[in-house]
Amino acid sequence: xxxxxxxxxxxxxxxxxxxxxxxxxxxxxxxxxxxxxxxxxxxxxxxxxxxxxxxxxxxxxxxxxxxxxxxxxxxxxxxxxxxxxxxxxxxxxxxxxxxxxxxxxxxxxxxxxxxxxxxxxxxxxxxxxxxxxxxxxxxxxxxxxxxxxxxxxxxxxxxxxxxxxxxxxxxxxxxxxxxxxxxxxxxxxxxxxxxxxxxxxxxxxxxxxxxxxxxxxxxxxxxxxxxxxxxxxxxxxxxxxxxxxxxxxxxxxxxxxxxxxxxxxxxxxxxxxxxxxxxxxxxxxxxxxxxxxxxxxxxxxxxxxxxxxxxxxxxxxxxxxxxxxxxxxxxxxxxxxxxxxxxxxxxxxxxxxxxxxxxxxxxxxxxxxxxxxxxxxxx
Amino acid sequence: xxxxxxxxxxxxxxxxxxxxxxxxxxxxxxxxxxxxxxxxxxxxxxxxxxxxxxxxxxxxxxxxxxxxxxxxxxxxxxxxxxxxxxxxxxxxxxxxxxxxxxxxxxxxxxxxxxxxxxxxxxxxxxxxxxxxxxxxxxxxxxxxxxxxxxxxxxxxxxxxxxxxxxxxxxxxxxxxxxxxxxxxxxxxxxxxxxxxxxxxxxxxxxxxxxxxxxxxxxxxxxxxxxxxxxxxxxxxxxxxxxxxxxxxxxxxxxxxxxxxxxxxxxxxxxxxxxxxxxxxxxxxxxxxxxxxxxxxxxxxxxxxxxxxxxxxxxxxxxxxxxxxxxxxxxxxxxxxxxxxxxxxxxxxxxxxxxxxxxxxxxxxxxxxxxxx
Numbered sequence: 192x193x194x195x196x197x198x199x200x201x202x203x204x205x206x207x208x209x210x211x212x213x214x215x216x217x218x219x220x221x222x223x224x225x226x227x228x229x230x231x232x233x234x235x236x237x238x239x240x241x242x243x244x245x246x247x248x249x250x251x252x253x254x255x256x257x258x259x260x261x262x263x264x265x266x267x268x269x270x271x272x273x274x275x276x277x278x279x280x281x282x283x284x285x286x287x288x289x290x291x292x293x294x295x296x297x298x299x300x301x302x303x304x305x306x307x308x309x310x311x312x313x314x315x316x317x318x319x320x321x322x323x324x325x326x327x328x329x330x331x332x333x334x335x336x337x338x339x340x341x342x343x344x345x346x347x348x349x350x351x352x353x354x355x356x357x358x359x360x361x362x363x364x365x366x367x368x369x370x371x372x373x374x375x376x377x378x379x380x381x382x383x384x385x386x387x388x389x390x391x392x393x394x395x396x397x398x399x400x401x402x403x404x405x406x407x408x409x410x411x412x413x414x415x416x417x418x419x420x421x422x423x424x425x426x427x428x429x430x431x432x433x434x435x436x437x438x439x440x441x442x443x444x445x446x447x448x449x450x451x452x453x454x455x456x457x458x459x460x461x462x463x464x465x466x467x468x469x470x471x472x473x474x475x476x477x478x479x480x481x482x483x484x485x486x487x488x489x490x491x492x493x494x495x496x497x498x499x500x501x502x503x504x505x506x507x508x509x510x511x512x513x514x515x516x517x518x519x520x521x522x523x524x525x526x527x528x529x530x531x532x533x534x535x536x537x538x539x540x541x542x543x544x545x546x547x548x549x550x551x552x553x554x555x556x557x558x559x560x561x562x563x564x565x566x567x568x569x570x
Numbered sequence: 571x572x573x574x575x576x577x578x579x580x581x582x583x584x585x586x587x588x589x590x591x592x593x594x595x596x597x598x599x600x601x602x603x604x605x606x607x608x609x610x611x612x613x614x615x616x617x618x619x620x621x622x623x624x625x626x627x628x629x630x631x632x633x634x635x636x637x638x639x640x641x642x643x644x645x646x647x648x649x650x651x652x653x654x655x656x657x658x659x660x661x662x663x664x665x666x667x668x669x670x671x672x673x674x675x676x677x678x679x680x681x682x683x684x685x686x687x688x689x690x691x692x693x694x695x696x697x698x699x700x701x702x703x704x705x706x707x708x709x710x711x712x713x714x715x716x717x718x719x720x721x722x723x724x725x726x727x728x729x730x731x732x733x734x735x736x737x738x739x740x741x742x743x744x745x746x747x748x749x750x751x752x753x754x755x756x757x758x759x760x761x762x763x764x765x766x767x768x769x770x771x772x773x774x775x776x777x778x779x780x781x782x783x784x785x786x787x788x789x790x791x792x793x794x795x796x797x798x799x800x801x802x803x804x805x806x807x808x809x810x811x812x813x814x815x816x817x818x819x820x821x822x823x824x825x826x827x828x829x830x831x832x833x834x835x836x837x838x839x840x841x842x843x844x845x846x847x848x849x850x851x852x853x854x855x856x857x858x859x860x861x862x863x864x865x866x867x868x869x870x871x872x873x874x875x876x877x878x879x880x881x882x883x884x885x886x887x888x889x890x891x892x893x894x895x896x897x898x899x900x901x902x903x904x905x906x907x908x909x910x911x912x913x914x915x916x917x918x919x920x921x922x923x924x925x926x927x928x929x930x931x932x933x934x935x936x937x938x939x940x941x942x
Binding site: 487 | 603604605643644829832836841842843844846848849850851852853854855856858859860861862863864865866867868875879883
């Protein structure tokens with residue numbers, strides 16, 4: 192291990208607020224931005240930050256996720272000592288098979304895995320955020336401040352601060368108080384769920400936490416408050432840039448739409464910080480003679496014969512002639528047949544919208560998730 | 571099932587010259603359809619046919635091709651049992667008369683001798699087509715022929731494939747001779763520079779060619795031996811394009827905007843592999859107008875594009891119009907610029923000159939990295 196820091200991505204959540212999208216795949220494997228999967232972001236960030244061992248912690252549907260992340264080649268995590276490992280709850284000699292009881296417990300149950308690399312620092316990440324971050328810079332900050340733990344924070348609008356875990360600092364970066372969803376927030380620095388810990392201390396504290404019957408084994412609820420109570424040095428590292436939680440259909444749709452915004456800060460084509468993903472052996476995008484495209488984010492393998500406006504189209508999506516796609520996200524392999532109209536919808540992988548069918552409504556309150564084929568007028 | 575043949579991919583002989591583009595890279599490394607390089611087609615054909623021992627002969631300016639092929643991992647070839655070897659020739663002048671395939675085979679003779687497989691499939695790095703070499707090999711073995719050659723019947727040989735060879739066949743598809751296409755008639759059997767034979771015969775022909783003359787090519791020696799050997803022609807059907815002249819390159823690209831031609835070449839059971847650059851998807855702005863075009867990833871399109879091929883990471887600014895053109899990767903077409911019937915090479919920036927309009931039968935060319 193070259194960087195002395197090992198990363199663990201918490202990808203355990205079922206992501207049930209993403210409904211049918213996560214029926215067959217775990218949340219980190221859900222698509223984003225035309226060609227990516229959510230998990231590509233933390234993995235590419237790790238690869239670009241010089242971290243070469245990454246554990247992905249998950250409890251659900253891990254076969255598909257496993258085969259996806261196991262090919263570490265995609266992110267360049269394929270040198271001799273590097274690798275990506277999917278870590279599901281395992282039966283151990285001295286303990287029964289247990290689900291991960293909380294975010295901190297997921298790390299505790301993998302102490303043996305982490306020990307094999309004997310890292311100095313442990314980076315804990317969340318698996319459902321879209322952002323580009325150089326974790327090496329955060330580690331520099333952590334070292335400069337001689338911190339026991341560093342938490343990445345982002346400034347949020349004050350009126351929204353009560354939806355987040357808020358860090359109150361002493362003005363020099365040291366955290367003096369942590370409030371989960373405070374009614375009257377004292378600061379607007381929200382935790383991004385990204386932590387760097389000194390592994391030796393953390394290991395000791397995790398062993399203690401595992402045995403504590405009152406603990407729910409969660410970083411935000413238990414582990415961080417205990418550290419603060421013990422008077423440990425916790426620092427807040429402020430991140431500036433694009434960051435989005437994609438835990439719901441609406442926020443996943445919004446995050447995709449952000450890519451169409453000309454002022455969007457998330458530049459996915461920055462040659463110094465590329466986001467890596469699986470490459471599909473497909474043709475470039477084909478735009479037909481009658482096609483109309485306004486404001487769209489389209490990837491290779493897509494065919495457009497109809498019209499597309501304000502939409503994001505994933506690999507191998509097809510919009511047939513006379514079809515209209517408006518304010519929508521079409522996941523990989525979606526077909527919108529002749530004359531069909533899709534408005535304000537997120538259409539799941541492989542779904543077929545039949546000829547002349549209409550799905551979604553303009554000005555609808557929520558984004559419509561279409562997870563099953565829609566019959567056409569002639570079917 | 572592993573194929574019993576190893577693959578040999580040849581570089582273009584000295585008499586093939588593609589104006590402009592060729593000054594920077596061998597034909598195999600030419601960008602194709604915005605996403606591929608020409609050499610992806612023969613390598614994918616071999617990989618899909620189960621050939622996993624592949625020799626790629628590179629005779630000049632090896633950088634781009636070496637970089638593109640790399641470990642060969644992206645061609646879906648087993649990294650332990652299979653391999654792609656890049657074999658370099660010392661002839662550095664691509665136009666030299668000594669730059670022919672027999673010279674490069676001779677320079678690597680021992681390496682060919684050491685191949686443990688009994689057959690060889692030789693294919694060019696400068697033609698685009700889809701072919702199952704397993705089937706070609708099976709038919710070759712079954713027919714009992716000494717050499718099987720692949721050809722494509724064209725009906726426009728007066729204007730295209732002008733530097734290619736032609737197979738002269740008897741009624742039983744026996745090859746009588748191989749002669750250059752002089753453009754004397756439209757109907758011709760264009761030789762696809764693709765051979766199947768045993769490794770022993772291949773080595774024997776290389777030795778005989780050397781004994782005969784230093785400028786004798788593989789097709790020359792096969793043509794000369796056509797009387798003594800059983801040389802058979804097999805017709806190729808489907809999409810076929812040569813990249814052996816500037817016009818052919820231009821037509822081969824734009825011709826694939828025809829859906830039927832493209833669908834024949836690209837099938838889900840016959841993937842064409844290439845190296846990813848990890849470019850993000852393409853962004854179409856409010857002002858974009860795009861029709862009948864193939865667009866690679868990573869582009870920012872604010873202007874108008876029609877009947878064109880746009881490579882990776884290209885920027886087309888507001889008010890720009892691109893028609894019947896091929897725009898290679900990393901170029902920028904500035905505001906209000908009009909480009910028609912033109913090939914713009916990589917890294918070029920067109921800002922000052924507001925109109926570049928070539929003739930449909932003689933497209934214009936903007937050099938690599940030029941600012942105009």
